[in-house]
Amino acid sequence: MVRKNRATLLAANCLLVLAFSTHADETTEFCLDGAFDLGARYQGLRPKAGEFYPTSWCVITEGDTGRVMFSGSGKSNPDMDGDWTVAYLPPDLVRIVNRTSPDVEFHGAEIDDEIARIRRMDPRQLAAEIESGDGNIEGLEVTRTGDRIARVSASADMPLRGQVDVDWLWDWAEPDTPSLKIVVDDEEFFRGTGRWRMLDSIEAAAIWERTAGEAPVEVDGDRWPSVINMRLIELEDGVYLVRGVRTGFQHLVVDTSKGLVAGDAPAGWVEFHHLPPADLVPGLGNDGLSRRFIEFLGETFPGRRIHAVALTHAHDDHSGGATAFADSGALVFAPAELTGFFDDAFDIQTIPVKEDTIIGSGDNRVRLMPMGPGPHADSMLGVWAVDKGWFFVSDVHVPNSDTAVPRANRAITECWFAAWAVANLPEDVRVVNSHSAPQTPVSRLADYLASEACSK
Ligand SMILES: [Zn+2]
Structure with a gap:
């Protein structure tokens, strides 16, 4: 600049x-x-x-x-x-x-x-x-x-x-x-x-x-207003978060037997109250942020190819960079209800996830899990590093702290996710998310469900 x-x-x-x-x-x-x-x-x-x-x-x-x-x-x-x-x-x-x-x-x-x-x-x-x-x-x-x-x-x-x-x-x-x-x-x-x-x-x-x-x-x-400052956080051998994809965005990367699997294809964000409208991450265009993310993975994991990206939901800041992944040769997985929409929007072929889908073999597999309709979006995917016990979601679980009660201003969504997680994941699995740092064991989500906020 x-x-x-x-x-x-x-x-x-x-x-x-x-x-x-x-x-x-x-x-x-x-x-x-x-x-x-x-x-x-x-x-x-x-x-x-x-x-x-x-x-x-x-x-x-x-x-x-x-x-x-x-x-x-x-x-x-x-x-x-x-x-x-x-x-x-x-x-x-x-x-x-x-x-x-x-x-x-x-x-x-x-x-x-x-x-x-x-x-x-x-x-x-x-x-x-x-x-x-x-x-x-x-x-x-x-x-x-x-x-x-x-x-x-x-x-x-x-x-x-x-x-x-x-x-x-x-x-x-x-x-x-x-x-x-x-x-x-x-x-x-x-x-x-x-x-x-x-x-x-x-x-x-x-x-x-x-x-x-x-x-x-x-x-x-x-x-200000947003910065790209990517760095790798190792959660466990072969399971990572890339923090700082842009301010407030981090994404899961799992090194499977087939290659790297990423959670979400991030994109910029246009502010429409500006004249002319402005992108929060200036100068990167539509899928520029995901291109930078892919470059970072190339530098960080030399020789490892990107096998797939999983689009957790249709919101543009989480899926708007899908063409960058498709161009890099990666498979693009998405909730089954959304593949028609994505294929039209991107002119690519996404792979519908209708039911739990395993990627890779051996001791570091990924399981993609459709989560059904919720208060944040009608179709969501979760990305589970199933052998290592880490689960990634976007936007349905964004805790501010490690307390045993959900955030008051997002209680409906947090309680919805807590109920899903308790029903579908072992209690020692830890949940990470795209926008905040806490790592939440599923056992804490069970505590959410017992809280007043979730019993309403
Ligand atoms: Zn969203």
């Missing part, structure tokens, strides 16, 4: 801010309240459009400093309510505002482009930016009616879909509460209504304060 000169950036940023703030000292909040189609983004229960969930996106813009705060609430998955707030404080500080736990601060991050992309969510800010410049914004085609934004066209590189058109269509029949449709790849992704609010000076000053209490967790700025 090319490092720009900070002083130049800072100066350019200040000019930009002064130039397109209509009132330089005002702090304005713009919110979009509506519904987002997780199905169209391939994060729903089934990989098809039409699964809308309530969603709000808000951006607070401060005129004279260029500070911006984004808050989102809604679902990132069918079973995961979420709300998150990120403050961007030029020149180079990003703060994840946690409110009930210490904030996380990234110092020295390159945030100018991201600030601009988020601010454009507010159509008045976008109009002002166009007024103040030469009318061109890279990656955007903007149509105006008078001084109002009517349409913004861009494109995005989506796992499982490739390059798609993205259109923001504004309707100003109610000028103070304009309505918006975001259409992606000819499907409605988001529909909602905008509203503005001015913050008074006391509220405006307070929002940029750190969460009171414990000091923030400090992180180096080049880890």
Whole structure:
């Protein structure tokens, strides 16, 4: 990555801010309240459009400093309510505002482009930016009616879909509460209504304060927004986790008699509230993350070929890199209900897993296990290093700690998985997952089932 000169950036940023703030000292909040189609983004229960969930996106813009705060609430998955707030404080500080736990601060991050992309969510800010410049914004085609934004066209590189058109269509029949449709790849992704609010000076000053209490967790700025930092963790002879495939992603690799078997083909993640939409792992395209994962395996296990990858479910961040594995010569296994969808999406032939399927022979076999429909997705696979006692799942078990009760905000899914695991796995098997570090013995999942959260 090319490092720009900070002083130049800072100066350019200040000019930009002064130039397109209509009132330089005002702090304005713009919110979009509506519904987002997780199905169209391939994060729903089934990989098809039409699964809308309530969603709000808000951006607070401060005129004279260029500070911006984004808050989102809604679902990132069918079973995961979420709300998150990120403050961007030029020149180079990003703060994840946690409110009930210490904030996380990234110092020295390159945030100018991201600030601009988020601010454009507010159509008045976008109009002002166009007024103040030469009318061109890279990656955007903007149509105006008078001084109002009517349409913004861009494109995005989506796992499982490739390059798609993205259109923001504004309707100003109610000028103070304009309505918006975001259409992606000819499907409605988001529909909602905008509203503005001015913050008074006391509220405006307070929002940029750190969460009171414990000091923030400090992180180096080049880890924002996501970083690839792969390293091998040996769980047992021949059974590994590759940690840091990207921030918050780790994947099982088992060295079987047939070759390496991996759990999941990870892909990037497009942020659709950005204009233009941006990938969280920039510059890697659709299956670039899985290509890097495959390269890492090649360097780490010289001479061992990748025999297969098992796609645990249809969500794009777990399966979007399948073509990289297919191109490397690996077999691609998937839940039987999803092979038609994957074969169309990727133009490859996936192997349906209808029932428990063994890969390899000898003392380090893998058993792929269909888990049936659950609250996270209608079809799931688990990957069991059956001779060594390790089991890998994605997204249905993501504990924060080693406690004997499930996470409160994901109890339905955690209890569902605990019941499945207790019914299907020996109690000394340890469960690892794609997003968190704890290793959970099945006996602890039995404790989950006895907890109040799982008896409801
Ligand atoms: Zn998922």
